[in-house]
Amino acid sequence: MAVRSEVVPGAPSFGKLKMRKPGTGRVIGDSRLGRWIRIYIPLLVFILVMLFPFYWMAITSFKSASELFDFSVSPLWVREPTLGWYQHLFTQTNFPRWALNTAVVATISTVISLLCSILAGYSLARLRYRGADSIGWGIFVTYLVPPTLLFLPLTFVIRDLHLFNNLWALILTYPTFLIPFCTWMLMGFFKGIPRELEESALVDGATRLQAMMRIAIPLALPGILAAGLFAFTLSWNEFLYALIFMNDSLVKTIPVGVTQELIKGDEFFWGELMAAALLGSIPVALLYSFFVDYFVAGMTAGAVKG
């Protein structure tokens, strides 16, 4: 408990490290050279390897068609940068529309998943009733169902609900793979909130629902943020359902629109493809650069109490 309370509020995850006494830092840090060998160099190698594909995407997206295939000089740099691919992307394709669709779908399905997971997570972590354990396991175990098995039977459901070619088809199906993880994460958070807080509220005359709304949920906000981040990412990236359920160019999401309309017949259009891939990644990348510590904190709570 002590650990969690350091991590959750306000300034997540730095808490523990800040608490270290000045003296201990030296033991861990050793000399300046030691820090370079143990921390900076491995870290740089990691960053270099993990981020190289993004660099390559970026550099490709600024190359002209002729430069793309010219390996006689270093391909790692661009000699005559062009914004042509980006321009084409925004004027000749529905890319802005796809981005809007993706944002709408990701946001609403995240909200739905969060609502469901908050209620379910609270119920499973806080309320005592028969079967709670098995239901909790059951929800987690749904990850076992192979997605390639699901999509054909799902088409029946989508057809019967008349949702083909409708963004609601995605908004309603995405929670199936978002809710289990979010529920698990939030269960951890709710378990970490001292029961006494709620119980004293109950004694003071609050209903269970009021106790949940006024005490448990506000305290679990960092976890909710983390779960929301996770859910948003997965729905932003989803491909298979969007491919099957969406037909019009105007209702496509970024992953589907880009692979469908930028890879034509028997030609790749690398410049445009990479430009779109890069732009499609930026929103989630930005989100994470702001909220990464909440994400870590959310995982922590889930891990300890899950």
Added chain:
Amino acid sequence: MGTATRPSPGVAVWRGRRVRIFEREAPLGYLLLGPTLLILGVFLLYPFLFGLYLSLSDSELGSLGKYIGFANFRFAFLTDSVFRTAVVNTFLYTGVTTVFKLGLGLAMALLLNQVFPFQRFARAALLLPYIIPTVLSYEAWRWMFDPTFSVINWLLVNTHLVPYPGPNWLGVPANAMAALIVVNIWRGTPFYGIAFLAGLQTVPVDLYEAARVDGATRWQQFRYITLPSLRPVLLVVLLLSTILTFADFQGPFVLTNGAPYNSTQLLSLWSYQWGIPGGAIGLGAAISLVLFPLLTIVVALVLFLLRRPE
């Protein structure tokens, strides 16, 4: 869900009476589960049961077949030689990537747990491979492995690590499998890293201090304090990642689609191959379900280990 209408008279009874409160938790508990169970039931359980039926039938696309027992499974195991290759490859793929993701993820977490400038930037940056759309990043990898214009080979050749023209990444069975594995590791490691980082943050600092006072070496601290405290997060991450890697479809489909000559064929690809282009969805469903019993046992085991008294 029939309890949905009941709580209102109950509210009055709850007030100020703690004993009754706990007796009354069941209806609310089920009520709160309602939305989740509804969504999972309609969009997951129902299609899943339907898929189960398909695997036991001779269904083809567009026509629901009749029940044929385990004939699809018999065909897969006894007659279909590519299926056997796919099983072996799937285990290899999952096993090797998991070991590497574990190791590299741990290393990444230990690094990110240190204090250094731009720490938050480093954390967000290292998470990037995991969070960007898979289809798009795999297209980028395909471009990097491109047989004629591989930037990886350009680097290798120009640093004189290998002679021109460098390895044919996707055209030789062993290389193609290695390429698939490398990209999966690239994509999956950040998730392990962040989860382990979360685990590391739960270790109380005084434990280390006490250990140092007792003269424990750095390795001993790692072995007896760090690793045990990572156990719960390790199990969950391992579980999720193993399941998802077993079923991985998008990436391998973009990168190799089984080529060269099925040496990178995986169960997910093969079930798709029979079910969609081949039209035999009964058989396709059976192939995608082959690992279900095995995975269920593994998961049950892990969940059992995870369970701890509250």
Added chain:
Amino acid sequence: MTDGKQSKAKSGWSRRDFLRTTGVAVATLAFPEIIISCGGGSSTGTPTGKIPQPRKGASIRLLQWSSFVKPADAEFIRQATEWGDANGVTVAVEKVTGDQLQPKTAAAVEANSGPDIIQMQYGWPHLYTDACLDVTNEVNILKGKLGNVDPVNDAFCKVDGVYRAIPYTIVPNAWTYRTDYFQAAGVTSFPTTWDELSAAAAKLKTTGKPISQTDGHAYGDSLTMWNPVLWGFGGKEVNADGKTVAINSKETRDAITWAQGAVKNGLVVHPEWLDPDNNQAYHADRISGTLNGASIYIREKIEFHKYTDVTNNAAMPSGPKGTFAMNLIFNHAVMKWSPDAETAKAMLLHLMDKDQYLKWTTVAAGYNAGPFVAFHSDPVFTADPKLKAFQDVVAPGKWPGWPAQPSKKTSQAQTQYIVADMFAKALANGGTGDADAAVKEAESRLKAIFERP
């Protein structure tokens, strides 16, 4: 509940099937010549039914792959929309990539709803027979105007004597090569036999720009290369009965021996190549020749202008057992769930109208050829003599699984790349793979498919 609907739909079908079968039987007794005209034997087949009429206010969705020749796609959409405007019909044309077309089609068939018209690639009408409406009447109308259907489109469209799709187009596959490199290597004209090709590959190896082709899982180029090689040496996957697997033969081994020799000589095969990769390598001046649709040449001609003058095209070389080719074949099916099937049929008839169609092939600049006799004189192939090769490969064209008729089984063998995998395995390590093991594996995989109930 879905099960109930499904079986109801199914029994509805079998009743309609029955009616149709009876109808055909009665017709056969009364007018035997109709059957002959349906069989593609006669070019004077008279229309047997009424001409479908569009319904004002209808809306039609058509699902197609996106062709690389962008202007051709635009022209197709223009024609469809123009027709829609004239007839008060809303037309939407949806384009997806080749490998995404199949899962989308499968989902539509499974859900029994979706686009009114779907482009059927290769043998799909045999996979999705029940979902495709009978369009025999419309095909006969077209035959009356345009002459016979080309045999490959005919075999793919016709299932058990009933047309399930309206012939649409052929994407001819021929060799595109660099005349300057060929001359430098001392090869004055493109080889006309496989043995000559092997010898030419040896000479071109010395220029550093090899002749290259995929033997991987590329759903166009890999099939259009290795099936004709197999046939040229007399090999076949299965007998004409469509049941007896016949791949394990001396002829198959001859084909493999040739391929291994060619690779040892200098033909470079790439199991990792997908359909775009040889285009890319050619445009980047890495190879001197490859087998492909006309797209390489067209893109050089319209867009890059780098090697246009030194690029030429040639038809398929011959083997000891004759000249064979394989092309990409696309047809349009009207789906059974369409509320406006008559309108959909009327639109397809309009698009296949000779004047309309030739406008489209002109814009496609040689990438597409028409599947009826009347299109054999399409001026697009004579306006530029270098495109003639693409017209020449249409006639020797066959379908995967030939000499058996297309079926579910041949489609499965095709999409599992069994022939290409066999060659790829034998051609591994510079053409020194185990040929015997490759043939036996192909045989066991084919048997698994053809002997499956």
